[in-house]
Amino acid sequence: MNKIEAEKGISTKPKTDKEVLLDIQNLKTYYPVKGGFLKRTVGNVKAVDDISFTINKGETLGLVGESGCGKSTTGRTILRLLKPTEGKIIFEGKDITTISGTRLRKARQDFQMVFQDPYASLNPTQSVGEIISEPLKNYKSMSKKDIKDEVMDLLSRVGLPPEAYHKYGHEFSGGQRQRIGIARALALKPKLIIADEPVSALDVSVQSQVLNLLKELQDEFKLTYLFIAHDLSVVKHMSDRIGVMYLGNLVEIATNDSLYAEPLHPYTQALISAIPEPNPKKRKKRIILQGDVPSPQNPPSGCPFHTRCPMAKEECSKVKPILKEVKPGHHVACILY
Amino acid sequence: MARSNTGQSETPLLEIKELQTGFKIGKNYYNAVEKVSFNVDRRKIVGIVGESGCGKSVMSLSVMQLLPQGIGKIRGGEIKFEGRNIEKLSEREMNKIRGKEISMIFQEPMTALNPVFTIGYQLEEVLLNHENISKKEARLKSVALLKSVGIPRPEKIVDEYPHQLSGGMRQRVMISMAIACQPKLLIADEPTTALDVTVQAQILELLKDIQEVNDMSIIMITHDLGVVSEICDEVIVMYAGKIVERADVEVLFEDPKHPYTQLLMGAIPTMDERKEKLATIEGLVPSIQNMPQVGCRFANRCPKAMPECVTITPQLFEDDPNHEVACLLYENSNTIKKPLERVVE
Numbered sequence: 001m002n003k004i005e006a007e008k009g010i011s012t013k014p015k016t017d018k019e020v021l022l023d024i025q026n027l028k029t030y031y032p033v034k035g036g037f038l039k040r041t042v043g044n045v046k047a048v049d050d051i052s053f054t055i056n057k058g059e060t061l062g063l064v065g066e067s068g069c070g071k072s073t074t075g076r077t078i079l080r081l082l083k084p085t086e087g088k089i090i091f092e093g094k095d096i097t098t099i100s101g102t103r104l105r106k107a108r109q110d111f112q113m114v115f116q117d118p119y120a121s122l123n124p125t126q127s128v129g130e131i132i133s134e135p136l137k138n139y140k141s142m143s144k145k146d147i148k149d150e151v152m153d154l155l156s157r158v159g160l161p162p163e164a165y166h167k168y169g170h171e172f173s174g175g176q177r178q179r180i181g182i183a184r185a186l187a188l189k190p191k192l193i194i195a196d197e198p199v200s201a202l203d204v205s206v207q208s209q210v211l212n213l214l215k216e217l218q219d220e221f222k223l224t225y226l227f228i229a230h231d232l233s234v235v236k237h238m239s240d241r242i243g244v245m246y247l248g249n250l251v252e253i254a255t256n257d258s259l260y261a262e263p264l265h266p267y268t269q270a271l272i273s274a275i276p277e278p279n280p281k282k283r284k285k286r287i288i289l290q291g292d293v294p295s296p297q298n299p300p301s302g303c304p305f306h307t308r309c310p311m312a313k314e315e316c317s318k319v320k321p322i323l324k325e326v327k328p329g330h331h332v333a334c335i336l337y
Numbered sequence: 338m339a340r341s342n343t344g345q346s347e348t349p350l351l352e353i354k355e356l357q358t359g360f361k362i363g364k365n366y367y368n369a370v371e372k373v374s375f376n377v378d379r380r381k382i383v384g385i386v387g388e389s390g391c392g393k394s395v396m397s398l399s400v401m402q403l404l405p406q407g408i409g410k411i412r413g414g415e416i417k418f419e420g421r422n423i424e425k426l427s428e429r430e431m432n433k434i435r436g437k438e439i440s441m442i443f444q445e446p447m448t449a450l451n452p453v454f455t456i457g458y459q460l461e462e463v464l465l466n467h468e469n470i471s472k473k474e475a476r477l478k479s480v481a482l483l484k485s486v487g488i489p490r491p492e493k494i495v496d497e498y499p500h501q502l503s504g505g506m507r508q509r510v511m512i513s514m515a516i517a518c519q520p521k522l523l524i525a526d527e528p529t530t531a532l533d534v535t536v537q538a539q540i541l542e543l544l545k546d547i548q549e550v551n552d553m554s555i556i557m558i559t560h561d562l563g564v565v566s567e568i569c570d571e572v573i574v575m576y577a578g579k580i581v582e583r584a585d586v587e588v589l590f591e592d593p594k595h596p597y598t599q600l601l602m603g604a605i606p607t608m609d610e611r612k613e614k615l616a617t618i619e620g621l622v623p624s625i626q627n628m629p630q631v632g633c634r635f636a637n638r639c640p641k642a643m644p645e646c647v648t649i650t651p652q653l654f655e656d657d658p659n660h661e662v663a664c665l666l667y668e669n670s671n672t673i674k675k676p677l678e679r680v681v682e
Contacts, residue, residue, distance in 0.1 A: 066533035173621055203388040203560065208604035208615035215614075230533065233563075237606030237615070260608065274538035276563030278605060280586045283567060288542055289535045291489075292503045 021192060021224050022055040022078065027087035029070075029077045033297060045297045047073040049248035050087070052323070055192070060218065060225040062239030062256075064232055064271070068293055070248040071228045075194045078226065079113055080104060092191070109139055112185035116197035118177035122169035128155075128180055129165040135187045154183040157220075158213060175206035179213065186217065194226045199234060211237060232275050236260060241329075244268045247304040248296055250323060254330035264332040267305045303334070311336065348420050349376035350522055350554050351400070356414035356424075358392075358399045360625070366412060367625045369395045371578040374414075374653075377522065382548060382555040384569035384586070386562060386601075390622055392578040393558045397524045399424075400556075401441055402431050419521070437467040440515040444527035446507035450499040456483070456510055457495035463517045482513040486543060505536035512543065519551055526558045541568055562605060566590055574598050577622050577634040580653055584660040594662040596641045633665065641666060 030044035048070040055061045063071045076082045078089055080096065089097045096107050112135075115121035122131060132151045136142060142150070148165075155164055158179040169177055178198060185193055195214065199207040211234065217223060229235050235242055236256060243253040244265065252265040263269045273287040289308045294300055300307050306316035316335060323333040356373045359366035370392045377383050385393045398404050399411055402423075416424040423434065443449040451459055460479040464470060470478070476495070483491035486509040499507055508528060515523055525544065529537040545568055548555055557569055565572055565586065572589045574582040574597065582595040593599045603616025620638040628634060632647035639646065646665055653663040 066535060204562075204601060204604045205388060205616075205618035208606075209617040211606070212614055212617060232534070233606045233608050236608060237612070270535060272608070274534040275608060276537070276541070276561065276567040277608060278562040278566050278590065278602065279607075279609075280566040280590050286538050286542070288538055292505055292536065293533075 019057045020054045021057045021092060022226075023088075023090040024054070024074075024078065025052050025088040025090065027051050027074070027077060027089065028085045029073050029082055030085045043297055046248050046299060047296060048077060049299070051245070051248075051250040052087075053243055053250060053253055055224055055226060057191075057224055058218075058222055059240040060227050060238055062235035062242040063226065063228045063245060064230060064235050064242060065245035066230060066271075066293055068247075068296060069245040070296070071230075071245050072196050074245070075113070075196050075226060075228050079108070079111055079194060081113075109188045110190050111192040111194065112188065112190040114178070114181050114185050114193060114195040114198045117201055118174050118181055119169075119201070121181055122177055124169055126168070127165070128160075128167055128169065128172075131169070131180060132183050132187055135184065139188055150187070151183075154186055157186070157217070158183045159209075173206070174202050175209055178202065178210050182210075182213065182217070186221065189221065190223070192224045192226065194228070196228045197230065198227075200229065200231065207234070214238070232272060244271065247293060247299055249304050249333065251305065251334070252330075252332045253323070254327075254332075258327065258330045262330075264326065264330065264337060265305075265334050266309050266311050266336075270310075350379045350419060351377040351556075352415070352417040352420075353396075353400070354415040354417070356396065356399060356416065357412045358395050358404065359410055359412045360395075361408050361410070362626060366410065367628070368412065369409075369578050369625060370399065371628075372414070373575075373578075373580055375573055375580065375583060377554050377556060379521075379554055380548075380552055381571060382545075382557055382569045384557045384559060384565040384572045385575060386559060386565055386572060387575035388560060388601075388622070390577075390625075391575040393575050394526055395578075396575075397441065397526055397556060397558055400524065401435060401439060402426070402428075403435075403441075433467075436463055436515075436520070437518045438520055439522045439524065440518070440520040441524040441526065442508070442511045442515050442528050444530050446504065446511045446531070447499060449511055450507060452499055455496050455498055456502075460495070460510075460514055460517060463514055467518045478517075479513075482517055483510070486510075486513040486516075486547070487539075488513070504532055505539060508532065508536075508540055509543065512540075512547065516547055516551060516553075520553060522554050522556065523548075524556045524558070527560070528557075529564060530559070530561070537564075544568065562602065574601070577628065578625075579634060580661075580663065581635065582660075582662045582664075583653070588657070588660050592657075592660075594656060594660065594667060595635075595664050596639050596666075597635050600640075633663075 027048055028050055029048040030046050032041040033043040033045060035042040063074060065071050073082065077084050084097055088095055099107060129151055132154055133147045136147050136150060152162055155162060160176060160179055199210050202210060218225060227235060227238050239256050241255050242259050243250050246267050252268045263272050270287040270289045287310065291308055294307055302317040302319055303321055306312040321333045321335045323331045325331050326337045354374045356370055357368050358370040359368045373396060387393050400416055411424050415422055457476060457479050460482060461475040464475040464478055480491045480495055483494055488494050488506060488509055529540050532540060544555065559565060569586050572584060572586050573580055576597050582598050593602055600616050600618050606615060618638050631650050633651050636642045636646040643665065649665060651663045651665050653661050656662050656667045
């Protein structure tokens with residue numbers, strides 16, 4: 001991969017400052033399961049079960065995994081939209097895990113979210129102008145005129161016409177609505193944007209427009225992204241580093257090139273092998289996993305993947321492997337390494 | 338595996354000629370599928386790709402005659418199944434074909450299955466309707482069918498309800514139902530779109546196996562070019578209700594001719610090369626009411642559009658053997674074999 005890039009003269013993103021923006025330590029988010037007459041908590045869905053990673057300033061960390069692996073819960077917990085059960089979220093050196101009230105409100109200026117469903121994430125009773133100016137009204141003491149100028153500026157920046165200001169969400173196509181969502185996220189000039197499946201509801205030609213836009217904005221505003229998606233080729237296109245999640249656990253995290261050139265965890269290997277390539281000459285023998293993802297309410301003992309792993313050994317069901325660095329910058333949680 | 342009808346193997350299994358399907362908006366009908374013609378040969382997997390609203394699902398619903406009543410209507414053209422016209426059959430006659438000769442699987446298996454009946458009941462219903470067998474035999478056959486699509490513990494699952502199964506399992510149940518009477522044609526409308534990649538790989542593998550074992554043809558409707566390249570023999574690319582290109586799968590991916598196909602391929606991020614910028618298609622598909630009556634429907638978004646693109650309607654024609662395209666860049670190819678643009682260079 002490096003060679004191809006060198007030949008094409010494409011440089012991977014310059015990473016001059018390796019300053020850590022976000023540091024996630026042993027994060028756990030459990031959803032209680034209520035049952036019985038008294039609605040007591042009878043168990044937990046371990047949506048995120050002890051994950052740790054960091055995101056450096058200006059980079060894009062991709063999070064991939066299948067439905068129910070906890071990638072969205074991770075994103076929402078970082079934004080403090082969900083209460084973490086355990087662990088620490090450290091943003092720019094400040095622990096934001098337990099802050100609340102005004103301090104949380106203030107901190108939230110720095111991290112914004114772009115949602116998956118552009119149809120559900122825009123208030124149908126508000127005009128586009130109102131939607132985008134909402135964060136400015138809430139956080140900035142600006143005059144009405146300044147706010148309007150700022151919104152116009154944002155609209156043009158994300159490629160929407162000025163007329164959009166007075167229109168409503170339903171008047172736009174999916175791709176344009178996603179642009180509105182991006183403009184809203186950008187309004188406060190955040191440092192971190194968490195994009196949760198931002199293109200999975202869009203057609204491919206529109207998907208490419210939104211992906212290109214996100215990349216341009218990243219360069220322009222020096223943004224840091226946590227890019228959550230289930231589509232490995234999209235994640236590969238967008239990310240500098242990628243984390244692979246399975247059943248609430250981070251099973252592998254590595255740089256983009258390293259992960260795709262040499263996936264180490266059997267799950268990552270299967271996931272990469274399962275992607276249908278748009279090239280009929282490369283129909284390959286796939287690693288077909290048997291069965292489905294087990295329920296996170298009752299995860300398997302030991303390694304969460306051992307029930308479907310083609311290389312599982314006996315001890316896999318007993319010991320839960322921890323994430324360790326096997327190559328520089330390439331971490332994997334598997335006893336094979 | 339020889340079928341009794343292999344004698345007529347020269348006639349394609351399904352022939353669609355100049356099909357026009359319209360929807361009623363207000364008082365007028367507007368065509369969502371406009372003069373589409375193509376064939377599906379026996380034992381072939383034909384992929385139909387295009388973005389939302391290109392008419393790919395409407396076409397499959399026309400073949401099945403499952404268009405919404407009173408709104409959707411076949412307004413012209415022919416659909417021939419094994420040489421027999423089926424577009425004007427009565428509901429009763431069509432019922433004999435649906436599920437037996439042609440069957441269909443849908444994108445969202447949860448909404449396609451009935452939540453209040455057991456899997457077994459729904460499978461037996463198909464068998465009892467189309468085949469002359471007893472209830473007991475139907476049940477045994479249901480279990481065997483579930484087993485054939487790779488469902489573990491089929492004798493248990495048969496008594497379970499759809500909500501007790503995962504997405505991948507439900508899609509397997511749908512497939513078992515669709516193949517229950519060994520249809521000659523299976524229409525799969527985005528069968529893996531709602532599934533995760535590892536499950537998608539399982540289902541695609543299963544469809545390929547079943548196609549071989551049952552000797553049937555599949556029409557695979559999808560927006561995912563990866564899925565197409567994975568299992569199809571032939572590909573049809575649709576845009577705004579029309580076919581813009583048709584070719585064998587390897588030919589199409591090797592040498593996409595229509596600008597729309599080229600852009601569509603450039604727009605997807607791929608695993609083996611890192612594109613700094615993805616291709617995009619500016620603008621929007623014209624709405625069904627404002628479809629241009631003459632000229633190419635892609636002209637307003639096409640980066641290679643020429644003045645005549647809005648005045649001359651391009652027809653689908655064979656530019657290379659087995660490679661059809663509807664684009665003026667390639668017209669008059671008897672004299673000029675290359676696209677005009679390349680000649681100019």
